[in-house]
Amino acid sequence: MEPSYHRFTELFAQLGLPVDVAGIRQFIAQHSPLEAGVKLEEASFWSSAQATMLREEILLDADWAEVVDQLNAALRNH
Template sequence: MERPIHRFSELFKQLGLLADDASIASFLMQHAPLPGAVALEDAPFWTPAQATLLREEILRDADWAEVVDQLNKALRAEE
C-alpha cells in the first residue's frame, strides 16, 4: 500500500494556519530562522495542539513526516 503524498499547504491546514502561498511565505518569513538548538515541535510560536501534532508526526514517521521535514528545513533556511 502506498503512503499518501501530502502537500506543504495541507500541513498548514492541519496546523490550523492559513494555507495560501502568500500566508505560507509570510509565516516562514516571520518565524525563520529557527535556531538549530530548538526542535521544530518546541518552537515558541506553536500552540500546544500544533506542537503535539508535529511531535506525533515526527515520532511515528507517519504519512506527514516528509512534509513536516520540509517545514523544518524551510524554517531553518536562513541560518
Template sequence: MQPPVHHFSELFEQLGLPADAASIEAFIEQHSPLPDALPLPDAPFWSRAQADFLHEALEDDADWAEVVDHLDASLRKA
C-alpha cells in the same frame, strides 16, 4: 500500498493556519531562522495542539513526516 502524499499547503491546513502561498511565505519569513538546537515542535510559536501534532508526526514517522521535515528545513534557512 503507498502512504498518502501531503502537500505543504495541507500541512498548514492541518495546523489550522492560512494555507495560501502568500500566507505560507509570510509565516516562514516571520519565524525564520529557527535555531539549529531547537526542535521544530518546541518552537514557541506553536499552540500545544500544533506542537503535539508535529511531535507525533516526526516521532511516529507518520505520513506527515516528510512534509513536516520540509517545514523544518524551510524555517531553518536564514
C-alpha cells in the same frame, strides 16, 4: 497500504494556518530562522495542539513526516 503524499498547503491546513502562498511565505518569514538547538515541535510559536501534531508525526514517521521535515528545513534555511 501505500503511504500518502501530503502537500505543504495541507500541512498548513492541518495546523490551522493560512494555506495560500502569501500566508505560507509570511509565516516562514515571520518565524525563521529557527535556532539550531530548537526542535521544530518545541518552537515557541506553536500552540500545544500544533506542537503535539508535529511531534507525533515525526516520532511515528507517519504520512505527514516528509512534509513536516520540509517545513523544518524551510524555517531553518530562510
